[in-house]
Amino acid sequence: MKEKTIIIVGGGQAAAMAAASLRQQGFTGELHLFSDERHLPYERPPLSKSMLLEDSPQLQQVLPANWWQENNVHLHSGVTIKTLGRDTRELVLTNGESWHWDQLFIATGAAARPLPLLDALGERCFTPTPCR
Numbered sequence: 001m002k003e004k005t006i007i008i009v010g011g012g013q014a015a016a017m018a019a020a021s022l023r024q025q026g027f028t029g030e031l032h033l034f035s036d037e038r039h040l041p042y043e044r045p046p047l048s049k050s051m052l053l054e055d056s057p058q059l060q061q062v063l064p065a066n067w068w069q070e071n072n073v074h075l076h077s078g079v080t081i082k083t084l085g086r087d088t089r090e091l092v093l094t095n096g097e098s099w100h101w102d103q104l105f106i107a108t109g110a111a112a113r114p115l116p117l118l119d120a121l122g123e124r125c126f127t128p129t130p131c132r
Contacts, residue, residue: 003029007091007099009081010107011035012042016062018105023071031073032099034091038078040065 006022006029008015019033035041041062068075080094084104092098 004102005030005032005100006103006105007101008033008105008107009035009084009091010105010109011037011039011077012107012109013062014107014109015105016041018107019071019073020063020067023073029102031071032076032101033073034076034079034081034093034099036078036080040068040075040077 004027006027008018008031011033015033015035019031022031033041042060067073076093079097081091082094083090083092085092089101089104090098091101091104
């Protein structure tokens with residue numbers, strides 16, 4: 001019997017912890033994580049706080065760099081997903097590569113809502129964006 005393939009879409013803390021939890025719970029099938037960021041998953045809340053206090057805040061990785069290979073989690077960093085086919089269970093990247101899944105976990109997080117009123121009042125409002 002072929003082992004299942006799980007694809008995780010997202011590059012933040014939730015995506016990393018989903019991968020870690022699956023391995024901790026004994027999932028031995030194929031596990032892929034796709035992210036448009038080039039960094040390993042990092043903790044965003046501490047980064048947003050340190051941005052206010054430091055000139056050069058450091059990324060705090062959710063899991064050590066060696067964890068991914070040691071736990072056989074395939075990282076696809078710096079890639080953009082073109083389509084997610086719900087019926088076909090196929091993920092297609094903008095470079096043409098495609099991947100099939102048995103289960104899909106979407107952990108893309110949220111985007112900060114802009115506040116046009118602050119701009120209109122001449123106030124400077126900064127919203128964190130992913131590291132690029």
